[in-house]
Structure formats: structure tokens, C-alpha cells
Amino acid sequence: MSEWTPAVLSTAEAGRHRCDLCPHRCRLGPGQVGYCQVRRGAEAGLETLTFASSVEHLDAVERKPLYHWHPGRRVLTLAAPGCSFRCDYCINFRISQYGRPGGQDWDATPVDPAAAARKVADTGAAGIALSYTEPSLAIELTLALAATGTPVVWKSNGYLTPEALALAAPAVAALNIDLKAVHDDDHRRLTGGEVAPVLAAIAGFRAAGAWVEVSTPLIPGFNDHPDQVAAIAAAVAAIDPAMPWHLLRFSPAYRMTDRDPTSPTALEDAAAIGRAAGLHYVYVERALGPAGRETRCPGCAAVVVRRDIWSAEPPLLHAGRCPECRTRIAGVWGNDDRASVR
């Protein structure tokens, strides 16, 4: 296991330190471990296990999924242990649920941010991704990686305090944030956390200029009723209808093996609901074939980006605009197009 290193975002409180990273706001005495299992109290503040990674994968940015941020490029993916949620369906539970029942010990080694940045440069990758587990728990690592000048992207649950959001937003270039439900009871039942901070994170990162895409796992019997899907789509559209929305097929796993996988029909129906809610870009990675992955211009419906599973053809864009009708396609399409996000 990796080493405990100094952590940010704490407030001293009568012999303990309150962790201000996630809304659980654990109050930790020396040696006490928080809900996430990867932050603990120390004599002077907090410590974290997350300045480390047990994987170093070069994989497609489409896997996160991020479809409108440097499509077709690879990212160097790192993963530190732990999660601030305890989602019943998590396929990555062995590493995300580190320290909890079902989680497992895993070997992680400290990350050298300068070496990681060099690897990105040497391989032509677009940046460094923190994924597989909850990257916001690795905020110290994120800040150090961003300080090298290398773009950092997150695949996150969005469960951050306002203080953590303010600290992270300038350091994260792009995120995919999960929105699993919009009714608080549902969200708490699945994840162990309330939904309001997640919605605030989606809006906050977007307002701060990070590129944000949203994912919703469509879970039969949990959030797949048309009214629930419409409510989630409306919540995304209310923040920004140009934020891509990914509908994920649920695979029965971990503590949620009592139901079937999501049907292609359910995904197709949910995509239609998303478009009816005004979302410009709705994606289904596999179940609907290539049509589910392609980007169509919201102005004229021309196909402007074609994708395979975990890869993309060069975008058919001119300076971030549709070549047919000149409508701006929201996204970060290349080094020259970063301004097109704003």
C-alpha cells in the first residue's frame, strides 16, 4: 500500500480536524480514518493515501468517456485508491471500495508528477486522467500534476464541497461527472451521498471553464422510468444543453446482481428523452452501434465526428464549427480550439 502524505482542505476543531474535501465532512482525531478510507487525522491536519497509483495505462480519452475533448487522443490514466461513494453496482469495487467490505488491498506506488508529465509528452498523449476510482480524493496529486502544465482530466462522482470545487476547478481541464439520479432519496440509496453537491459540481466546473460531460448509468428498476430519465436530462439541460450526456449500459455487478443489464431499447428510449429535453449531444457507447456514438450538428444534423468504440476519426470541423452550416460545436477539438469552449 502507498504511504500517508500531507493533505489539504481541513479545519481544526477541538482536538480533531474536519475534512473539507467531500460533503461527508468527517471529523477525524489523530489516526482516525474517514468515510473514504484514504484520508485520516494527524496531529497537524490531515493525511492522504492518494498521492499514488497502482495503474499506468495509456488509453483512449473516449473511454472516460469524454467525446468532445481532444477526440481520438490518448491519456495517461492513473488511479489512487478509494471513493467517497459506495455505489451498489460499481464494477471497479475491488479498488474503489478500498478499506470497505468487498474492497481489496492493492499495491500503489507514489506518483512522480514530473515523470508522469514527461511520459505524456513522450507518448503524445493529450494529458493525464485520474479515473477508475474517485479522483477528487486525489486532489493533492491533481494539483501537483496540473502544476507541471499537463492537462488533467477526471472521471468523477462530483461529490465535492464548495471549497474543494474552488481548489480543483483551475487544475482540471476536463471532467466526466456521473449523475445517477436527481431525487435525493434515490441518490442516497445508491451512492450514500446526496445529489445537490453533484449538481453543484457539474455547474461549478462548467462555470469555471473546465470542459464537462455527464454520464448516467441507466439501471433497470432504479432510474430507467421515463419520468426519472426526463428529470435527469432536464437537470443537465438546465445547466447547459451543450454538455454531452452519456447513457451507460448497466452491467449487474457487486451488490446489484438482482437485475438484468440495460436493454438496447431502454437506452434508445432514454436517448430520445434526452434529445427531447433539449440536449444537443446524447451518446450511447455500444448498444446502438456507430449511430449512438457519432456527433451530429445541432443546427443541421450533419455528422461532424464519427467514432468507433474507444476511438474517433478526425473531427469534420472548421475552427470548431460545422462545415455545412457553421454552427459552433461545443468542445475542445484541438490546441487551436480551446477558446471554443468558453
Place this chain on the structure above:
Amino acid sequence: MTEHRYVESLPDLISPDEYADHPDGALVRLRITVTGNGVEVLGDAMRPEHVEALLAAAGLRNIQQMLCG
């Protein structure tokens, strides 16, 4: 005890075209290859627990798997 190692990629053995034909997610597919170092078993399933149970029953203690995200 089974050791899980997380790798960048593994081949798919199940196509998205097959999802609709298996609504209960019971499809499991295995590919067994004799290599210079022994026998390699590649598994794919709509329910990860199914393929893990099969590999464990076969006595395989080192499992490579992909992660989500």
C-alpha cells in the same frame, strides 16, 4: 486467493449486436488458447461475476481484468 491485475485492454468476445438476444445477461463466452507458457483463458460475460466464477472454478489464481472509466 485470486489476484486481480488491471490491464489497459482485453479483446471483446461479445458484440453489442448480441445484447438484445440475451436480455437476462446470461451470455458467457470463453476462448481457450494453448500458448508456449501454458493455457490462456479469455472470458467475456454480460455479468462479470459469471466469468469470474468460471475462472475461479478452473483454478486460475491470476486474473487480468479491465476497469470501467
